[in-house]
Amino acid sequence: MLKVIGIGPGRSEWLPPAVGDLVNHCDVLIGGSRALELFPDFPGSQHCLSGDLDSSLTVIKDALLEKKVIGVLVSGDPGFFSLLPRLKKEFPEEQMDVYPGISSLQFAFARAGLPWQEADFVSVHGRDLSLLPPKLIRLTAVLTGGANTPQNVAQFYLDLGQNPNISVGNALAYPEELWQLMDARHLAQEKDLLKNAILILHPDSMHSTDHQFETAANVASRSRIGIPDQEFLRGKVPMTKSEIRVQVLAKAQISKTDTIVDIGAGTGSISIEAAGLAPEGVVYAIENNPEAQALIVANQQKFEVSNLRLIPGTAPDVFAELPAVNVCIIGGSKGRMKDILRMVPLLEGGRVVITAVTLETMSQSVNLLTELNYQDIDIVSLQAVRWQPVQNLHMAQALNPVFILSARKGVR
Structure with a gap:
């Protein structure tokens, strides 16, 4: 049995008590090093996720053969650009319970004080920037990562002749958290490269009747x-x-x-x-x-x-x-x-x-x-x-x- 558990931002104060109870009922715990550190008293075996995902999948397969309960810890929410689709693909016949966490999306829109039920969502982590909407008509959340930095996203819109306002969030919920609103021209000139930041792209206001x-x-x-x-x-x-x-x-x-x-x-x-x-x-x-x-x-x-x-x-x-x-x-x-x-x-x-x-x-x-x-x-x-x-x-x-x-x- 697989339990896919969202750990939100990855800070203990943002973990609901129910997550601790779920983890305690697992035989094997799999997650990144920071995720595993949230549960120092876990009595079962642990496996640290690394860049070699295939080895982690092998650990899961072996544990399933032994009829063990496996907890897979994922940052944010399992249903939002996480490991869940890969697990569904690899183990289509396995019972899989999914438990939500606070996603980076929710955190970012809360920091911005904005509703997100009508927003668009795009991930350019390991993907082409062409996925970005060429014209912003709604609030759009963008997950960055890899070669696609926030600066690259800002330059994408500058190259289209646009200069939208962009909310930039990095390391949300951590002491080093960055949250700032700036326009694309300012962001493109920033010297500090932020890894895995989340952006909220703001559409232009429509004030004039002619427009x-x-x-x-x-x-x-x-x-x-x-x-x-x-x-x-x-x-x-x-x-x-x-x-x-x-x-x-x-x-x-x-x-x-x-x-x-x-x-x-x-x-x-x-x-x-x-x-x-x-x-x-x-x-x-x-x-x-x-x-x-x-x-x-x-x-x-x-x-x-x-x-x-x-x-x-x-x-x-x-x-x-x-x-x-x-x-x-x-x-x-x-x-x-x-x-x-x-x-x-x-x-x-x-x-x-x-x-x-x-x-x-x-x-x-x-x-x-x-x-x-x-x-x-x-x-x-x-x-x-x-x-x-x-x-x-x-x-x-x-x-x-x-x-x-x-x-x-x-x-x-």
């Missing part, structure tokens, strides 16, 4: 569907044509608060239009082609889409980076359709839409949807014809036929 009208117009333009193909930056990456894109989004039935994953996002055309339909939600674009990744970021910036997150990699390998989603759009599966449909964190009743250009992919997808208990399976075959002007006439230009499959996730 409000301009913003409303921009939002309206971003929520359109069927954007002409030539408006997207394309390179040599395949793109879903506008006639098909409209039908895919119609089948997805996206609402304004939905969380959406676009698998095999290509240039990001579907992701961008989906983001416009879900202004209070988030779209996660999964793409493993570096050229396509760059195009997604470039198109995101061109269309000023702030609620789109690029996840470099291949599905389902990167699913640990996803929250629960309402809609899953699959444009490419790399031959792993079964694993994708089985493992995608789609909520019960959530919608899945698959595009296929071959009979074989269509047939396989129908069989898998049936096998995995998806409901209301619908199949549409479309072939659009564009009539292009040639001198004073119009000639037919047929686009490749496409199958669009849609379904809802049922109870398994």
